[in-house]
Amino acid sequence: MDTLSYKTISANKATVQKEWVVVDATDQVLGRLGAKVAKLLRGKYKPSFTPHVDCGDNVIIINADKIQLTGNKWNDRVYYRFSGYPGGQRAYNPADLMAKGPDKLLRKVVKGMLPKNKLADKVIGNMYVFAGAEHDKQAQQPKEIDINALK
Numbered sequence: 001m002d003t004l005s006y007k008t009i010s011a012n013k014a015t016v017q018k019e020w021v022v023v024d025a026t027d028q029v030l031g032r033l034g035a036k037v038a039k040l041l042r043g044k045y046k047p048s049f050t051p052h053v054d055c056g057d058n059v060i061i062i063n064a065d066k067i068q069l070t071g072n073k074w075n076d077r078v079y080y081r082f083s084g085y086p087g088g089q090r091a092y093n094p095a096d097l098m099a100k101g102p103d104k105l106l107r108k109v110v111k112g113m114l115p116k117n118k119l120a121d122k123v124i125g126n127m128y129v130f131a132g133a134e135h136d137k138q139a140q141q142p143k144e145i146d147i148n149a150l151k
Helices: 030-042 094-100 102-112 118-126
Strands: 020-024 058-062 079-082 089-092 127-129
Touching: 020 030, 030 058, 030 102, 030 118, 094 102, 102 118, 102 127, 118 127
Parallel strands: 020 058, 058 127
Antiparallel strands: 079 089
């Protein structure tokens, strides 16, 4: 048996193959879409996935204003932030974030599904969110993927 043929390939910044993909968020459930986008950003769908390297794709999300939440979660779900000062705890819901822009809501959801380290801060920068069907990234020739086909 030749043991040299069984070496584990570890990707690095020079050997990683990054692509540009477009995801249509029309009538998608927020959490399910966020989980799949987080996996795309990390590169978990690629056979050359390496945990400590940014080997994920650049993801463009269009129609983010048409995202769905099941039940009455637009108003019942509560997010908290705390300033660190007494009385500095603030509560808000997804409807408040969506009023500020769909970019705020999707970034919060996807960032929560990424690991809590420096790489996640870098990876979240590879996500571009647009409220309408148009985006300004045509120069990168992104390919459209069906997010429902991913697991």
